Amino acid sequence: MRDIPEINYEHDIQRLVSLYKRGIFDIMAELNRLDLTDMQRAQILATLKNVAEILRSINEESSKWVEEVMPKAVTDGIAGVIYSLGVVETAEEVYTLIKLNKANKALTEAVIADTQADLLRVTTNINDRTKYVIRQATQLSFRANYAKGINGRRAISVDILREMRETLGKAVDTGIIDARNIRWKPLDYVDMLVRTKTMTAHIDATINEAVAREAYYGRISKHGATDACRNYEGKIVKLVPDAPGDYPYIGDLRGGRDIFHPNCKHTITPTRLPNGI
Numbered sequence: 555m556r557d558i559p560e561i562n563y564e565h566d567i568q569r570l571v572s573l574y575k576r577g578i579f580d581i582m583a584e585l586n587r588l589d590l591t592d593m594q595r596a597q598i599l600a601t602l603k604n605v606a607e608i609l610r611s612i613n614e615e616s617s618k619w620v621e622e623v624m625p626k627a628v629t630d631g632i633a634g635v636i637y638s639l640g641v642v643e644t645a646e647e648v649y650t651l652i653k654l655n656k657a658n659k660a661l662t663e664a665v666i667a668d669t670q671a672d673l674l675r676v677t678t679n680i681n682d683r684t685k686y687v688i689r690q691a692t693q694l695s696f697r698a699n700y701a702k703g704i705n706g707r708r709a710i711s712v713d714i715l716r717e718m719r720e721t722l723g724k725a726v727d728t729g730i731i732d733a734r735n736i737r738w739k740p741l742d743y744v745d746m747l748v749r750t751k752t753m754t755a756h757i758d759a760t761i762n763e764a765v766a767r768e769a770y771y772g773r774i775s776k777h778g779a780t781d782a783c784r785n786y787e788g789k790i791v792k793l794v795p796d797a798p799g800d801y802p803y804i805g806d807l808r809g810g811r812d813i814f815h816p817n818c819k820h821t822i823t824p825t826r827l828p829n830g831i
């Protein structure tokens with residue numbers, strides 16, 4: 555039983571997270587340029603337009619990223635199966651043999667669409683949140699301007715300006731709630747999301763290809779995990795629920811909290827023989 559080649563999407567993930575980081579920086583720069591002493595409608599509309607443009611460009615680039623990286627995760631999963639089942643001698647040869655079966659074609663389409671939709675939630679949230687904080691800051695500015703007449707002061711007070719700055723500073727402080735009801739900051743969410751999606755796509759592609767090649771078991775990888783995953787390292791699992799033998803079904807483990815959680819790095823090496831050889 556040959557272990558699948560190690561996979562690593564770190565470089566791709568960093569590239570995507572940087573894209574969002576730059577975008578958030580640019581949005582904050584737009585908000586910092588607002589003249590808070592004179593919140594005119596034209597100024598606000600121009601700012602919102604620039605923010606929308608920054609977010610549109612993030613969506614465009616991240617969408618391309620997903621179309622490039624997700625199929626790679628699927629292909630790497632298939633490659634791992636071909637290699638570990640001993641169909642070829644070297645890991646390099648594998649890639650010449652890869653063909654997407656029906657299940658993996660459908661998987662690729664689904665994982666691209668899902669990831670794009672989840673990433674879209676991030677920019678939609680930032681857009682809504684930016685509009686919200688600008689509205690809040692505008693309210694503060696109106697109030698300050700009305701109050702000016704009361705004591706004859708001509709400028710908005712330093713305190714109000716500070717409050718407006720603080721309000722605007724919360725533009726990208728949006729919390730994104732995942733399927734497990736955990737709240738994430740945008741950059742952490744993007745990082746976790748694509749890290750988890752690439753690993754999930756890799757495992758799904760592995761299962762699809764392994765089962766098509768009549769390998770109904772898999773061994774969970776080992777990297778010295780310290781979280782709950784450690785109890786599963788090196789363990790054999792069934793890839794289909796009705797495979798014979800007293801092994802846990804991977805589908806049940808994936809629904810739980812212990813292994814294959816968000817950010818989990820564990821992979822599966824398929825095998826036809828559950829006793830591991």
Ligand SMILES: [Zn+2]
Pocket residue numbers: 779783813814815818819820
């Ligand atoms: Zn893990």
